[in-house]
Amino acid sequence: MTxxxxxxxxxxxxxxxDIIERSARLADKLIVVVMTNTNKKPLFTAAERAGHLxxxxxxxxxxxxxxxxxxxxxxxxxxxxxxxxxxxRNCTDFDFEMQIAQANKxxxxxxxxxxxxxxxxxxxVSSGLAKEIAAxxxxxxxxxxxxxxxxxxxxxxxx
Amino acid sequence: MTxxxxxxxxxxxxxxxDIIERSARLADKLIVVVMTNTNKKPLFTAAERAGHLxxxxxxxxxxxxxxxxxxxxxxxxxxxxxxxxxxxRNCTDFDFEMQIAQANKxxxxxxxxxxxxxxxxxxxVSSGLAKEIAAxxxxxxxxxxxxxxxxxxxxxxxx
Amino acid sequence: MTxxxxxxxxxxxxxxxDIIERSARLADKLIVVVMTNTNKKPLFTAAERAGHLxxxxxxxxxxxxxxxxxxxxxxxxxxxxxxxxxxxRNCTDFDFEMQIAQANKxxxxxxxxxxxxxxxxxxxVSSGLAKEIAAxxxxxxxxxxxxxxxxxxxxxxxx
Amino acid sequence: MTxxxxxxxxxxxxxxxDIIERSARLADKLIVVVMTNTNKKPLFTAAERAGHLxxxxxxxxxxxxxxxxxxxxxxxxxxxxxxxxxxxRNCTDFDFEMQIAQANKxxxxxxxxxxxxxxxxxxxVSSGLAKEIAAxxxxxxxxxxxxxxxxxxxxxxxx
Amino acid sequence: MTxxxxxxxxxxxxxxxDIIERSARLADKLIVVVMTNTNKKPLFTAAERAGHLxxxxxxxxxxxxxxxxxxxxxxxxxxxxxxxxxxxRNCTDFDFEMQIAQANKxxxxxxxxxxxxxxxxxxxVSSGLAKEIAAxxxxxxxxxxxxxxxxxxxxxxxx
Amino acid sequence: MTxxxxxxxxxxxxxxxDIIERSARLADKLIVVVMTNTNKKPLFTAAERAGHLxxxxxxxxxxxxxxxxxxxxxxxxxxxxxxxxxxxRNCTDFDFEMQIAQANKxxxxxxxxxxxxxxxxxxxVSSGLAKEIAAxxxxxxxxxxxxxxxxxxxxxxxx
Numbered sequence: 001m002t003x004x005x006x007x008x009x010x011x012x013x014x015x016x017x018d019i020i021e022r023s024a025r026l027a028d029k030l031i032v033v034v035m036t037n038t039n040k041k042p043l044f045t046a047a048e049r050a051g052h053l054x055x056x057x058x059x060x061x062x063x064x065x066x067x068x069x070x071x072x073x074x075x076x077x078x079x080x081x082x083x084x085x086x087x088x089r090n091c092t093d094f095d096f097e098m099q100i101a102q103a104n105k106x107x108x109x110x111x112x113x114x115x116x117x118x119x120x121x122x123x124x125v126s127s128g129l130a131k132e133i134a135a136x137x138x139x140x141x142x143x144x145x146x147x148x149x150x151x152x153x154x155x156x157x158x159x
Numbered sequence: 160m161t162x163x164x165x166x167x168x169x170x171x172x173x174x175x176x177d178i179i180e181r182s183a184r185l186a187d188k189l190i191v192v193v194m195t196n197t198n199k200k201p202l203f204t205a206a207e208r209a210g211h212l213x214x215x216x217x218x219x220x221x222x223x224x225x226x227x228x229x230x231x232x233x234x235x236x237x238x239x240x241x242x243x244x245x246x247x248r249n250c251t252d253f254d255f256e257m258q259i260a261q262a263n264k265x266x267x268x269x270x271x272x273x274x275x276x277x278x279x280x281x282x283x284v285s286s287g288l289a290k291e292i293a294a295x296x297x298x299x300x301x302x303x304x305x306x307x308x309x310x311x312x313x314x315x316x317x318x
Numbered sequence: 319m320t321x322x323x324x325x326x327x328x329x330x331x332x333x334x335x336d337i338i339e340r341s342a343r344l345a346d347k348l349i350v351v352v353m354t355n356t357n358k359k360p361l362f363t364a365a366e367r368a369g370h371l372x373x374x375x376x377x378x379x380x381x382x383x384x385x386x387x388x389x390x391x392x393x394x395x396x397x398x399x400x401x402x403x404x405x406x407r408n409c410t411d412f413d414f415e416m417q418i419a420q421a422n423k424x425x426x427x428x429x430x431x432x433x434x435x436x437x438x439x440x441x442x443v444s445s446g447l448a449k450e451i452a453a454x455x456x457x458x459x460x461x462x463x464x465x466x467x468x469x470x471x472x473x474x475x476x477x
Numbered sequence: 478m479t480x481x482x483x484x485x486x487x488x489x490x491x492x493x494x495d496i497i498e499r500s501a502r503l504a505d506k507l508i509v510v511v512m513t514n515t516n517k518k519p520l521f522t523a524a525e526r527a528g529h530l531x532x533x534x535x536x537x538x539x540x541x542x543x544x545x546x547x548x549x550x551x552x553x554x555x556x557x558x559x560x561x562x563x564x565x566r567n568c569t570d571f572d573f574e575m576q577i578a579q580a581n582k583x584x585x586x587x588x589x590x591x592x593x594x595x596x597x598x599x600x601x602v603s604s605g606l607a608k609e610i611a612a613x614x615x616x617x618x619x620x621x622x623x624x625x626x627x628x629x630x631x632x633x634x635x636x
Numbered sequence: 637m638t639x640x641x642x643x644x645x646x647x648x649x650x651x652x653x654d655i656i657e658r659s660a661r662l663a664d665k666l667i668v669v670v671m672t673n674t675n676k677k678p679l680f681t682a683a684e685r686a687g688h689l690x691x692x693x694x695x696x697x698x699x700x701x702x703x704x705x706x707x708x709x710x711x712x713x714x715x716x717x718x719x720x721x722x723x724x725r726n727c728t729d730f731d732f733e734m735q736i737a738q739a740n741k742x743x744x745x746x747x748x749x750x751x752x753x754x755x756x757x758x759x760x761v762s763s764g765l766a767k768e769i770a771a772x773x774x775x776x777x778x779x780x781x782x783x784x785x786x787x788x789x790x791x792x793x794x795x
Numbered sequence: 796m797t798x799x800x801x802x803x804x805x806x807x808x809x810x811x812x813d814i815i816e817r818s819a820r821l822a823d824k825l826i827v828v829v830m831t832n833t834n835k836k837p838l839f840t841a842a843e844r845a846g847h848l849x850x851x852x853x854x855x856x857x858x859x860x861x862x863x864x865x866x867x868x869x870x871x872x873x874x875x876x877x878x879x880x881x882x883x884r885n886c887t888d889f890d891f892e893m894q895i896a897q898a899n900k901x902x903x904x905x906x907x908x909x910x911x912x913x914x915x916x917x918x919x920v921s922s923g924l925a926k927e928i929a930a931x932x933x934x935x936x937x938x939x940x941x942x943x944x945x946x947x948x949x950x951x952x953x954x
Contacts, residue, residue, distance in 0.1 A: 001478070001503055022589055026478055026559055037295060071295040082503055088575075088592070091409070091568040091727045092890040095251040098565075101594040102283030107297060112499055115565070115592040117578040120756030124897030133902075136832060136866040142901065160319070160344055181430055185319055185400055196931060230931040241344055247416075247433070250409040250568045250727070254887040257406075260435040261919030265937060266928075271340055274406070274433040276419040279597030355613060389613040409886045410731040413569040420601030425615065438915030442738030454673060454707040456743065514772060548772045568886070572728040579760030583778065584769075637796070637821055658907055662796055662877055718821055724893075724910070727886040734883075737912040748817055751883070751910040753896040 003027040003114070005085040006035050006072050009049045010042045011130055011148045015122035017056060019087040023116060024062045031079060032057065036069045043131055044151070052148050072100075073107035081111050089118040089126075162186040162273070164244040165194050165231050168208045169201045170289055170307045174281035176215060178246040182275060183221045190238060191216065195228045202290055203310070211307050231259070232266035240270050248277040321345040321432070323403040324353050324390050327367045328360045329448055329466045333440035335374060337405040341434060342380045349397060350375065354387045361449055362469070370466050390418070391425035399429050407436040407444075480504040480591070482562040483512050483549050486526045487519045488607055488625045492599035494533060496564040500593060501539045508556060509534065513546045520608055521628070529625050549577070550584035558588050566595040566603075639663040639750070641721040642671050642708050645685045646678045647766055647784045651758035653692060655723040659752060660698045666721070668693065669711060670703045679767055680787070688784050708736070709743035717747050725754040725762075798822040798909070800880040801830050801867050804844045805837045806925055806943045810917035812851060814882040818911060819857045825880070827852065828870060829862045838926055839946070847943050867895070868902035876906050884913040884921075 003023060009016060009032075024030045032053050036046040044052070046067045057063040068075045072084060084104060086097050094115070101113035118125075130144050140149045162182060168175060168191075183189045191212050195205040203211070205226045216222040227234045231243060243263060245256050253274070260272035289303050299308045321341060327334060327350075342348045350371050354364040362370070364385045375381040386393045390402060402422060404415050412433070419431035436443075448462050458467045480500060486493060486509075501507045509530050513523040521529070523544045534540040545552045549561060561581060563574050571592070578590035595602075607621050617626045639659060645652060645668075660666045668689050672682040680688070682703045693699040704711045708720060720740060722733050730751070737749035754761075766780050776785050798818060804811060804827075819825045827848050831841040839847070841862045852858040863870045867879060879899060881892050889910070896908035913920075925939050935944045 026589060071292065071297045074297065090890040090893065091250055091571060091886055094568060094571045095249040098249065098594050099283045102597060103288055106283065106301065112503060113594055117575050117590055120579060120759045123756045124894045124901065129898055133866065138866045138902065185430060230928065230933045250412060250886055253409060253412045254885040257435050257885065258919045261438060262924055265919065266933065271344060272435055276416050276431055279420060279600045282597045389610065389615045408731040408734065409568055409727055413567040416567065417601045421606055424601065424619065438918045441915045442735045442742065447739055451707065456707045460742065548769065548774045568727055572726040575726065576760045580765055583760065584774065662907060727889060730886060730889045734912050738915060748821060749912055753893050753908055756897060
């Protein structure tokens with residue numbers, strides 16, 4: 001089976017890594033797809049985010065990393081994906097993911113959506129939280145992988 | 160009874176049309192009101208949106224279309240509306256609509272809010288989804304009425 | 319328009335009365351229907367509940383009271399109801415009502431469901447709460463109509 | 478991959494069949510497991526339910542049907558299941574499934590839970606709804622498979 | 637401040653103990669109240685449950701344990717409690733607790749309700765889960781305190 | 796006990812005042828903290844908002860007002876706060892607050908979060924609603940304190 005795990009990953013969090021590790025065991029191939037069509041000004045460029053994901057998944061042979069500017073359903077069709085993987089933490093996430101899942105089913109019926117319950121310890125972890133903590137100068141330890149923390153400070157030092 | 164159905168309708172979706180058709184049967188007059196006080200840059204102007212709605216409801220004699228820049232409660236008072244109609248798809252919608260309904264009740268106690276359950280097949284359909292699919296060049300067929308799709312491509316062709 | 323408001327009404331609460339008064343203004347006829355097909359041992363018999371509702375709605379000429387043992391959709395068909403009215407207080411209510419509404423739509427497409435937001439002050443009021451308070455010997459004042467309180471104590475005195 | 482799909486299936490609904498057909502395409506083996514440890518008096522015996530499922534999945538070679546009286550986590554361990562499949566329709570379902578998923582993860586960390594969004598048209602379909610409609614003498618057409626409807630009437634006729 | 641933490645505690649779980657330890661630090665006195673007015677056949681008698689709680693909170697000087705058959709609001713009045721403490725795990729819990737909190741406020745305005753977010757690792761833990769695992773012969777380790785596990789097996793051995 | 800109640804308070808609403816009055820009775824000191832690190836263009840400056848809060852809490856000796864640009868967890872550490880107070884109205888609020896609470900627990904384990912159920916009559920009241928009504932020229936009476944209404948019109952008159 002080929003699964004895709006689309007997201008902004010800006011930045012990759014420990015919650016994302018948990019979903020990747022758990023779903024990689026269920027697929028022959030898991031393509032983690034950095035979606036680049038968002039309007040929001042990113043913390044990291046799509047190439048940087050893909051770089052983080054490649055480094056962090058180096059030990060997971062089933063995982064590939066890619067970038068995509070367009071609809072998830074188009075990417076699913078291109079890769080003939082069997083399923084789209086998404087992590088869910090709470091009802092607000094769930095309502096959002098159900099809408100996206102139904103839309104993707106409408107646009108590309110051959111690809112299912114599989115929602116993976118977030119681990120309890122990552123229930124608060126999100127890219128948005130990481131950005132807010134970083135903006136306030138707080139510590140990201142335990143929220144995003146060390147590699148991403150280092151890159152974040154290296155980038156800030158550059159400026 | 161006079162019901163009003165306020166919304167941005169940017170663009171009108173098949174989900175909106177389903178709510179209009181179902182609620183028009185319950186009222187002597189149903190005024191579909193294009194709200195124009197939003198800050199968001201619209202896809203279609205208020206006049207264009209009202210035009211779409213007028214064309215799409217031409218066969219529904221109980222339906223009128225209007226535009227309004229202001230509070231829903233003020234428009235309800237102006238038209239002596241008996242009820243405001245809103246479609247709801249999920250809990251996130253519901254929490255939002257409950258707050259608006261309670262606020263409208265506070266500002267204009269004579270007008271009730273009636274929430275109509277979205278049809279299952281339109282549970283994912285929203286103006287936001289339509290905009291996102293359009294921005295990615297995907298097909299809007301089945302999500303917004305054909306008339307709106309044609310107008311969207313005509314507008315893009317103009318530019 | 320003919321609306322029906324089905325429920326167990328065991329006992330009628332001030333929250334039910336609020337929904338009845340608000341929706342009676344929107345219909346030519348509002349039939350409050352005591353559903354009797356539940357397995358739960360009732361506090362009041364269906365006839366007693368209908369009696370309470372008749373007394374409490376005596377001043378509302380649009381309101382009729384009836385009893386029904388069967389599906390809501392069958393009763394809707396029998397009365398050619400245009401809509402079923404249901405009050406909703408929170409997401410748990412909403413999820414439940416959405417399922418019932420979709421089932422009723424499947425069984426009887428001609429009848430819509432209209433969800434009315436419960437008034438803030440009745441957000442905690444339910445027949446279940448009333449039963450629990452009564453079982454503990456607490457005061458039902460403000461939760462159910464005085465007429466129902468009196469009948470409750472009269473019944474207990476009988477035993 | 479081996480997936481299990483546990484449930485009471487009393488009776489099997491069209492919503493269950495939709496989840497089975499969709500998830501069977503994602504697994505090498507999908508074991509549909511009739512859980513028999515519930516206290517509720519069943520409509521059909523576990524053997525009857527398993528019979529319905531076997532007949533209904535005869536065309537799906539990846540699907541096996543089994544019965545189990547015990548914890549899902551124990552069955553997962555016995556079959557070395559890679560994932561447990563569960564359908565979700567709304568937030569109430571979701572909150573329930575998240576708790577079960579976390580409990581199963583605690584008891585058997587090697588097995589993931591994958592939540593599959595119910596199709597919009599089956600959002601109201603449940604075994605509970607089917608039982609209620611059947612108890613009121615309503616039509617189950619479109620809610621449960623024809624085979625189950627026939628068996629239900631055959632059983633009633635027996636009595 | 638005097639806080640009360642009412643519950644069935646049948647059995648006490650590690651999730652309950654987490655709420656007790658966290659809220660005991662916020663009060664001069666925290667009274668854990670075993671509510672005994674439920675209809676459900678209990679696993680442990682009220683006296684046994686109070687015994688478990690007393691043993692488990694022996695090291696927390698601010699904590700008292702009591703039993704009560706009646707309304708929470710009456711107990712709050714009796715003890716002049718400043719607040720009722722309740723743990724919440726998800727939206728379903730939240731909707732339930734909001735109703736109870738509003739009812740308690742109505743019956744006893746001087747006592748507030750404070751909802752404490754359950755720790756992520758206890759998001760699945762409940763007395764109901766413990767009972768279900770126990771009924772299936774599964775291990776309760778990590779879900780309820782060891783003392784409760786031992787007492788559970790001692791009781792079963794008695795029979 | 797020292798509690799903090801962080802928020803934007805732009806503007807202070809009657810819902811905020813209700814939470815302040817109710818939680819002030821539960822603490823030796825309640826610090827209402829105007830958070831100033833938001834990107835949104837405020838209606839009132841942080842100093843103006845703090846001024847409103849100081850005037851409105853003048854009769855509550857346990858209440859202090861402060862401003863903070865940074866993480867809540869840092870402020871909690873600085874003041875050695877025992878708990879963070881937050882009002883919750885519905886599931887959408889709840890999901891958001893649960894994430895913030897878990898993040899604050901991660902960053903500063905010594906400080907608990909206590910969620911206080913919003914009063915039914917303030918279930919629709921928010922700073923966002925107040926801003927929207929103000930922008931449309933509607934009346935803020937009953938939604939924000941009179942003092943804030945006056946200051947709002949005084950500021951508009953200045954321009």
